[in-house]
Amino acid sequence: MKKILTKMKMPFCQGCGHGIIVRSIAKALEQLGYENKDTIIVSDIGCSGLVDPLFDTHSIHGLHGRAPALGVGVSLGLDNPGKKVIVIQGDGGVTIGLQHVLEAARRNIDITLVVMNNLLYGMTGGQISGLSTRKFKEQRDFEVDVPPFDIVKLAHVSGAAFSARATSIKTYPDVMKEALEVNGFSIVEFSSLCTSYAFKKLDQLQEVIEPPEIFKNERIPVRIHQRVTNSLFDKLDVVEKQFDSKIKSGIGVVVAGSAGGGVQSAAKMLATAGMLSGLHATMKGEYPVTVGTGFSVAEVILSRSYVNYTGLEKPDVVIIVSEDGLNKVRGKIKDNDTVIIDSSLKTDEYPDAIYGDFVRNAGKRGAALAALAYWLKNSTLIDVDALKKAVSTHKYSKVLLEAIDKGMS
Numbered sequence: 001m002k003k004i005l006t007k008m009k010m011p012f013c014q015g016c017g018h019g020i021i022v023r024s025i026a027k028a029l030e031q032l033g034y035e036n037k038d039t040i041i042v043s044d045i046g047c048s049g050l051v052d053p054l055f056d057t058h059s060i061h062g063l064h065g066r067a068p069a070l071g072v073g074v075s076l077g078l079d080n081p082g083k084k085v086i087v088i089q090g091d092g093g094v095t096i097g098l099q100h101v102l103e104a105a106r107r108n109i110d111i112t113l114v115v116m117n118n119l120l121y122g123m124t125g126g127q128i129s130g131l132s133t134r135k136f137k138e139q140r141d142f143e144v145d146v147p148p149f150d151i152v153k154l155a156h157v158s159g160a161a162f163s164a165r166a167t168s169i170k171t172y173p174d175v176m177k178e179a180l181e182v183n184g185f186s187i188v189e190f191s192s193l194c195t196s197y198a199f200k201k202l203d204q205l206q207e208v209i210e211p212p213e214i215f216k217n218e219r220i221p222v223r224i225h226q227r228v229t230n231s232l233f234d235k236l237d238v239v240e241k242q243f244d245s246k247i248k249s250g251i252g253v254v255v256a257g258s259a260g261g262g263v264q265s266a267a268k269m270l271a272t273a274g275m276l277s278g279l280h281a282t283m284k285g286e287y288p289v290t291v292g293t294g295f296s297v298a299e300v301i302l303s304r305s306y307v308n309y310t311g312l313e314k315p316d317v318v319i320i321v322s323e324d325g326l327n328k329v330r331g332k333i334k335d336n337d338t339v340i341i342d343s344s345l346k347t348d349e350y351p352d353a354i355y356g357d358f359v360r361n362a363g364k365r366g367a368a369l370a371a372l373a374y375w376l377k378n379s380t381l382i383d384v385d386a387l388k389k390a391v392s393t394h395k396y397s398k399v400l401l402e403a404i405d406k407g408m409s
C-alpha cells in the first residue's frame with residue numbers, strides 16, 4: 001500500500017503541533033487500510049490549510065471556515081461509503097464557519113472533521129479565537145468573561161455520531177481511527193502547539209486546555225434525497241455555423257454601459273452571432289450587486305481556436321454607450337483600440353474615437369446592440385445577419401431587430 005503522506009517537508013514552524021496531527025491522520029488511515037485514491041482531504045484557510053500537498057490523496061482547498069460545507073458537498077456527491085472525506089481546519093476556521101459544523105453534525109453527514117486547536121489564529125499573528133480557553137485568555141489578559149465555544153459538546157448536542165477532544169499526542173492516531181470508523185459525522189478536536197504565538201512546550205499548553213472527552217450518538221448518516229435534474233448543458237441550444245466571418249485569429253470586444261441598458265444581452269447576442277459564424281465565443285459580465293443602477297460591462301472573446309482563458313486584458317474594440325460605462329473602462333482603452341462612443345459622451349480622451357447617436361436613435365435599452373450592429377456593419381468582420389439571427393429567438397426580438405436596424409442606419 002502506498003504511503004498516505006508525500007515526502008514533502010512539513011511546512012509549519014519548528015515545533016508546531018500541526019505536523020503531529022497530520023502524521024496521526026495518515027497513520028490512522030494506513031492502519032485502517034484506506035487507499036490514497038479513497039481519501040479526500042478538504043482543507044481550510046490558516047496554518048492548518050497548508051496540509052494539502054502533504055497528503056498523497058485527493059485534496060480540495062476551501063474558503064476560510066467553509067471547508068466543512070465543502071466536505072459535506074463532496075460526501076453527498078460521492079455517496080460512496082468506501083471513500084473517506086476528512087475536513088481539516090483550525091480553531092479559527094471553526095469559529096468563522098461554526099454554522100457549517102453544526103449543520104453537518106445535525107444531519108450526521110458522513111465526514112470526519114479534524115480541528116487543529118492551537119487556541120489562536122496562527123497565520124495572522126496569534127489573535128484569540130472562539131475556541132481560546134479562559135485560562136489561555138487569562139494569561140493574555142483578554143476578556144475571560146466570555147466563555148469559549150466547546151466545539152465537541154456543540155457537535156454532540158447537534159447530533160454528531162462521534163465527538164472527541166484529544167489532548168495527549170500519544171492517543172491521536174487511535175482517536176483518529178475511532179473517528180474514521182464512524183458511519184456519519186465525526187469530529188476530533190486535537191490540541192496543537194503553536195510555538196510561534198503561544199507556547200514552546202507541550203506541558204505549557206496542557207495547563208490551559210480543556211480535558212479530553214468523547215461523546216457518541218447512535219445514529220445512521222442522513223441521506224439527502226436528491227432530485228435528479230438534467231445537466232444545464234441540456235438546456236442550451238446547439239448553435240450551428242450558418243455564416244462566414246472575416247476574423248482571422250481572434251478579437252476581444254468590450255461593451256460598456258449602465259445597468260438596465262441591455263449591455264449584457266447585447267454582448268450575449270454578439271457571442272451567439274460569433275458562434276453562428278463558426279467561431280468560439282466567451283462572454284463575461286461585470287456589474288455591481290445593486291439592481292438597475294451603476295455600470296454594466298461585458299467582455300466578449302471571439303476566436304478561431306478554443307478559448308482557454310476568458311479574461312480580456314487588452315480589448316481590440318471598446319463600445320461605450322453611457323457615462324457609467326466610460327468611467328468603468330477608461331483605464332482599459334489602449335491607443336490602437338477601435339473605440340465607438342455614443343455622441344452624448346463627447347470626450348478629448350480618444351481622438352480617433354467614432355461617435356454615433358445610438359442612445360438617441362435606439363433608446364437607452366437598445367443603444368448597446370445598435371452600437372454593436374454599427375461596428376459589425378462597418379468592420380464586416382461578422383455578417384450583421386448573424387446578429388439578427390442571434391436575436392431572432394429572443395422574446396423581445398422585434399424591439400432588438402429594430403435596435404440593430406437603427407444602429408446600421
Ligand code: SF4
Pocket residue numbers: 011012013014015016017018047118122123193194195196197
Ligand atoms: S504560526 Fe503557529 S500554528 Fe502556524 S505554523 Fe507556526 S507554529 Fe504552527
